[in-house]
Amino acid sequence: MNGTLLLPRGFRFGGASCGLKRSGAPDLALVVANATASVAAAFTSNLVRAAPVVVSEDHLRRSRGRMRAIIVNSGNANCCTGAAGLAAARRMARAMADEVGCRPEEVFVCSTGVIGKPLKVEKIVAAVPALLPALGSGPEAFAALSRGILTTDTRSKTASASVRIAGRTVHIAGCTKGAGMIAPQFLPPHATMLAFLLTDAAISPPLLRRALAAVIGTTFDSITVDGDTSTNDTVALFASGASAARISSARSAGFRRFVRALERVCRSLALQIVADGEGARHVIGIDVRGASDARSAAAVARTIAHSPLVKTALAGADPNWGRILAAAGRAGVPFDPAKASITLAGVPVFRRGRPLPFDERTAHAGMGRHEYTMHVDLAAGRGRARMWTCELSEGYVRINADYRT
Amino acid sequence: MNGTLLLPRGFRFGGASCGLKRSGAPDLALVVANATASVAAAFTSNLVRAAPVVVSEDHLRRSRGRMRAIIVNSGNANCCTGAAGLAAARRMARAMADEVGCRPEEVFVCSTGVIGKPLKVEKIVAAVPALLPALGSGPEAFAALSRGILTTDTRSKTASASVRIAGRTVHIAGCTKGAGMIAPQFLPPHATMLAFLLTDAAISPPLLRRALAAVIGTTFDSITVDGDTSTNDTVALFASGASAARISSARSAGFRRFVRALERVCRSLALQIVADGEGARHVIGIDVRGASDARSAAAVARTIAHSPLVKTALAGADPNWGRILAAAGRAGVPFDPAKASITLAGVPVFRRGRPLPFDERTAHAGMGRHEYTMHVDLAAGRGRARMWTCELSEGYVRINADYRT
Numbered sequence: 001m002n003g004t005l006l007l008p009r010g011f012r013f014g015g016a017s018c019g020l021k022r023s024g025a026p027d028l029a030l031v032v033a034n035a036t037a038s039v040a041a042a043f044t045s046n047l048v049r050a051a052p053v054v055v056s057e058d059h060l061r062r063s064r065g066r067m068r069a070i071i072v073n074s075g076n077a078n079c080c081t082g083a084a085g086l087a088a089a090r091r092m093a094r095a096m097a098d099e100v101g102c103r104p105e106e107v108f109v110c111s112t113g114v115i116g117k118p119l120k121v122e123k124i125v126a127a128v129p130a131l132l133p134a135l136g137s138g139p140e141a142f143a144a145l146s147r148g149i150l151t152t153d154t155r156s157k158t159a160s161a162s163v164r165i166a167g168r169t170v171h172i173a174g175c176t177k178g179a180g181m182i183a184p185q186f187l188p189p190h191a192t193m194l195a196f197l198l199t200d201a202a203i204s205p206p207l208l209r210r211a212l213a214a215v216i217g218t219t220f221d222s223i224t225v226d227g228d229t230s231t232n233d234t235v236a237l238f239a240s241g242a243s244a245a246r247i248s249s250a251r252s253a254g255f256r257r258f259v260r261a262l263e264r265v266c267r268s269l270a271l272q273i274v275a276d277g278e279g280a281r282h283v284i285g286i287d288v289r290g291a292s293d294a295r296s297a298a299a300v301a302r303t304i305a306h307s308p309l310v311k312t313a314l315a316g317a318d319p320n321w322g323r324i325l326a327a328a329g330r331a332g333v334p335f336d337p338a339k340a341s342i343t344l345a346g347v348p349v350f351r352r353g354r355p356l357p358f359d360e361r362t363a364h365a366g367m368g369r370h371e372y373t374m375h376v377d378l379a380a381g382r383g384r385a386r387m388w389t390c391e392l393s394e395g396y397v398r399i400n401a402d403y404r405t
Numbered sequence: 406m407n408g409t410l411l412l413p414r415g416f417r418f419g420g421a422s423c424g425l426k427r428s429g430a431p432d433l434a435l436v437v438a439n440a441t442a443s444v445a446a447a448f449t450s451n452l453v454r455a456a457p458v459v460v461s462e463d464h465l466r467r468s469r470g471r472m473r474a475i476i477v478n479s480g481n482a483n484c485c486t487g488a489a490g491l492a493a494a495r496r497m498a499r500a501m502a503d504e505v506g507c508r509p510e511e512v513f514v515c516s517t518g519v520i521g522k523p524l525k526v527e528k529i530v531a532a533v534p535a536l537l538p539a540l541g542s543g544p545e546a547f548a549a550l551s552r553g554i555l556t557t558d559t560r561s562k563t564a565s566a567s568v569r570i571a572g573r574t575v576h577i578a579g580c581t582k583g584a585g586m587i588a589p590q591f592l593p594p595h596a597t598m599l600a601f602l603l604t605d606a607a608i609s610p611p612l613l614r615r616a617l618a619a620v621i622g623t624t625f626d627s628i629t630v631d632g633d634t635s636t637n638d639t640v641a642l643f644a645s646g647a648s649a650a651r652i653s654s655a656r657s658a659g660f661r662r663f664v665r666a667l668e669r670v671c672r673s674l675a676l677q678i679v680a681d682g683e684g685a686r687h688v689i690g691i692d693v694r695g696a697s698d699a700r701s702a703a704a705v706a707r708t709i710a711h712s713p714l715v716k717t718a719l720a721g722a723d724p725n726w727g728r729i730l731a732a733a734g735r736a737g738v739p740f741d742p743a744k745a746s747i748t749l750a751g752v753p754v755f756r757r758g759r760p761l762p763f764d765e766r767t768a769h770a771g772m773g774r775h776e777y778t779m780h781v782d783l784a785a786g787r788g789r790a791r792m793w794t795c796e797l798s799e800g801y802v803r804i805n806a807d808y809r810t
Contacts (some may be wrong), residue, residue: 048734048742080727080742082759115727116760181714181731226713228728229735308631308713308797309586309805316806322485322520323633326586329453330634337453337485354487355521392713393806394799400714401721401798 005139006160008171008200010034010240012135015148018127020075020113020120028127029148031070031196032100032135037238039067039108040209042216044233050079052109053232055089059105065205068102070196070236071095071109071128072149074177077192078111078119079231088121095125099132110234112151112177112192146175149194152399153179153276159268163261165201165254168245172199172261176269180278180400181230192230195220195269201258202241203248210250212237214259219266223388225277226396227306237262274388275370279395283388284314285373288328290340291383296333298385300376303331311392319363321349328376339379345372352379410544411565413576413605415439415645417540420553423532425480425518425525433532434553436475436601437505437540442643444472444513445614447621449638455484457514458637460494464510470610473507475601475641476500476514476533477554479582482597483516483524484636493526500530504537515639517556517582517597551580554599557804558584558681564673568666570606570659573650577604577666581674585683585805586635597635600625600674606663607646608653615655617642619664624671628793630682631801632711642667679793680775684800688793689719690778693733695745696788701738703790705781708736716797724768726754733781744784750777757784 015029041060043053059067071092078085093107100107111119135141146156160173178193203211212235220235247254274283286304291297304310307327313320321342329337338353345366349358366372420434446465448458464472476497483490498512505512516524540546551561565578583598608616617640625640652659679688691709696702709715712732718725726747734742743758750771754763771777 046731046734047740048730077727080730080755080758080760082743115725115731116755181728228712228714228732231727231731231734307633308801309633312802312805315802318807320520322482322636323586325453325485326451326520326636327633329451329636335452338487350485350521353485355485392802394802396713397717397720397797397799397802400717402723 005142005158005173006162006171007137007139007142007173008198008240008242010200010242011198012137012141013145014131014135014141015144016127016131019123020073026148027073027075028124028131029072029145030096030131030135031145031198031238033068033238033240035240036066036068037240038203038205038208039065040205040212040237042212042235044230046229046231048079048231050077050111050232051081051085051089052078052111053234054086055093056108056110056234059093059107062105067108067238068106069096069100069108071107072194073124074112074149074151076111076113076117076119077115077232080116081118084118088119091121092124095128099128108236110194112149112194112232115231142173142175149175149177151177151179152278153177155276157269157272157276159265161261161264163257165245165247165257168243170199170201170243170245170258172197172265174198174265174269176273178273179276180225181228192232193220193273195235197235197237197265199239200241200243201239202244202246203239207247207250207255208237208239211255211259211262215263215266219263219270222386223270223274224302224305225274225390271388274390277390278399279393280390282314282391283371284390286387286389287373288376288378289384290378290380291333291335292381293383294385297383299333300328300331300378301385301387303327304376305387305389308392314367314391315393317364317367319344319347319349319360319367324374324376325350335378335380341377341379343375345369410547410563410578411567411576412542412544412547412578413603413645413647415605415647416603417542417546418550419536419540419546420549421532421536424528425478431553432478432480433529433536434477434550435501435536435540436550436603436643438473438643438645440645441471441473442645443608443610443613444470444641444643445610445617446639446641447617449635451634451636453484453636455482455516455637456486456490456494457483457516458639459491460498461513461515461639464498464512467510472513472643473511474501474505474513476512477599478529479517479554479556481516481518481522481524482520482637485521486523489523493524496526497529500533504533513641515599517554517599517637520636547578547580554580554582556582557683558582560681562674562677562681564670566666566669568662570650570652570662573648575604575606575648575650575663577602577670579603579670579674581678583678584681585630586633597637598625598678600640602640602642602670604644605646605648606644607649607651608644612652612655612660613642613644616660616664616667620668620671624668624675627791628675628679629707629710630679630795676793679795682795683804684798685795687719687796688776689795691792691794692778693781693783694789695783695785696738696740697786698788699790702788704738705733705736705783706790706792708732709781710792710794713797719772719796720798722769722772724749724752724754724765724772729779729781730755740783740785746782746784748780750774
């Protein structure tokens with residue numbers, strides 16, 4: 001899925017350095033749709049909302065989900081920057097609109113980076129006119145887009161899929177960023193994570209919103225690095241229609257196939273975020289079943305995924321199931337510990353309330369793998385949920401104890 | 406307060422090594438009241454409850470809060486140990502009762518250490534007869550008690566106070582343990598922390614329960630190291646009556662003075678736990694005011710105290726107020742970020758929604774102190790709460806990534 005990217009038609013994209021990052025690393029990324037695209041988006045549920053979140057939500061509403069472009073900067077979150085920050089986000093949109101030849105409300109704006117520093121928006125505005133003609137529609141241009149949005153990430157993250165709808169091939173491609181402050185909760189109730197998804201399906205804004213809502217809960221909302229939900233989290237999905245494959249009903253087979261393909265792309269991107277989690281080497285799936293309902297299962301999975309004692313045990317590849325059970329026990333969800341069971345990386349360690357004899361070295365080796373799953377069965381019902389997280393390592397502490405200074 | 410301990414009359418205490426810890430460190434602690442004492446206690450709200458928690462709660466009920474002794478082992482939590490674990494906890498009580506000459510239900514039992522390993526109770530049972538005659542009522546004996554309950558703690562923690570009631574001097578002394586898995590929530594809704602409080606006040610079990618309930622919310626329930634609530638948390642308060650200072654009404658001046666003195670002892674012990682938090686060098690008070698009510702203020706303080714990004718910034722003494730505000734914004738509590746203010750170690754950094762220019766070096770130096778406070782004003786009401794926590798350091802990760810293996 002991450003070999004050759006299957007890129008949708010109808011878009012041009014790219015990225016560059018405009019001087020926001022002292023390192024000179026890429027810090028600007030642009031997407032332009034050749035014609036008006038359908039747009040669906042999801043924004044952070046944090047009460048503290050960065051200026052670009054406020055502006056993009058407003059633009060999405062005013063344009064009725066029909067937009068032309070995306071402009072993203074990294075290196076500064078433009079958050080807690082007051083009226084000047086809002087003006088800066090609007091100025092980014094206007095600079096882009098001027099070059100594209102559209103209205104400012106047809107531009108989607110995103111920022112990621114440090115909170116509370118004034119955004120030097122003039123650097124962005126100065127770079128846009130030269131970058132726009134340099135945009136492309138091939139893999140190199142998409143790679144430049146995916147690099148321009150990164151902050152503490154160690155690598156860019158892309159995924160794509162194709163699906164046959166109404167006799168035509170629809171492409172979906174996406175890129176994402178995020179390594180810390182990752183616990184997206186888009187669906188009510190609550191990262192900085194940004195994800196940009198492009199497709200050439202022909203689909204209306206309401207149906208596109210429905211497709212995004214159908215997949216976000218089991219993909220971006222099911223990952224966590226550190227439990228800290230960001231002020232800037234944004235997922236934007238643009239559909240150009242350039243495939244001429246029309247999806248006109250949520251009941252059609254085409255819509256269902258589109259949703260499944262979109263989910264594959266979103267899940268790949270979400271797991272790439274976890275794999276690149278700050279200081280992380282492991283992607284651990286947490287599969288909770290046997291809860292009284294799905295919401296209870298999710299509460300247990302989330303509490304386990306956020307427990308510092310579980311996460312440090314994962315860092316040591318230590319099959320310390322007692323910490324997992326103790327975290328489940330404080331999740332506020334009813335179950336009988338005497339009936340619960342836990343399997344770690346394929347090794348049953350606790351069954352129906354009793355510790356099992358197991359080979360420590362086998363379990364330790366299983367937990368040394370890049371990717372593995374822990375299964376927790378609460379034996380209290382049929383509710384089930386799955387989360388993905390990474391360990392809490394000394395590396396995470398090093399990265400975050402001096403991020404800003 | 407921690408100079409010379411003011412020890413209550415009517416008790417003997419002590420500690421020893423019985424061989425549970427491979428290191429040979431003390432792992433057994435005993436308290437015996439010379440006559441029947443009034444007892445109040447609080448237990449973990451984790452659904453997963455260690456065998457000694459189950460047994461002590463049962464004994465407290467059956468004895469109607471009138472007990473003679475405490476037996477505590479460290480090095481093994483006797484948790485998730487099934488029927489054998491319950492039998493082991495009861496056997497500890499019986500061994501103690503046999504030597505003291507009381508009924509088993511007059512014995513309070515506690516354990517702390519690793520979860521899920523069978524407790525070698527025969528080592529404890531073998532050690533009790535020799536230790537009992539060696540118990541004392543002076544500072545050295547109390548020091549031995551306080552050492553016998555430790556696990557990953559780097560030092561023992563004691564506090565005491567005296568108060569004049571009805572023309573007589575009442576003493577309160579306590580010891581506690583806990584360095585990780587610390588987020589006690591005794592009051593409904595929810596560490597291993599253990600605390601043993603002894604007093605010579607003459608007070609009935611119901612009034613003693615009321616006194617403990619009056620102080621636990623603002624002391625042990627207001628600290629957190631890592632947000633992980635343990636399966637073994639227990640606070641036990643024994644009153645011998647040996648001072649002959651009788652407290653017979655919750656409306657008396659004597660009761661109020663007793664509660665204030667008890668609160669001082671509990672707060673000192675609670676802050677000593679934070680100061681000895683795994684990998685910690687700082688005790689940070691989190692003072693949240695201006696919330697719509699006290700519960701909302703506590704939710705914000707707790708979310709800030711548990712945020713890995715805030716805690717790693719504290720480790721770096723980094724005045725990164727953006728992370729603090731972002732944590733407050735995901736606490737599920739209504740407020741307007743444009744009106745909020747933050748002061749860090751006495752340095753105002755954010756006022757009514759705007760970043761303030763401040764001297765980074767002054768703030769960094771303030772956050773380098775052993776103890777300091779952050780103030781968060783939500784400007785949304787009169788609700789207020791205070792929590793105490795420590796930073797998340799590389800040391801915490803090291804300690805917990807290979808605690809068991």
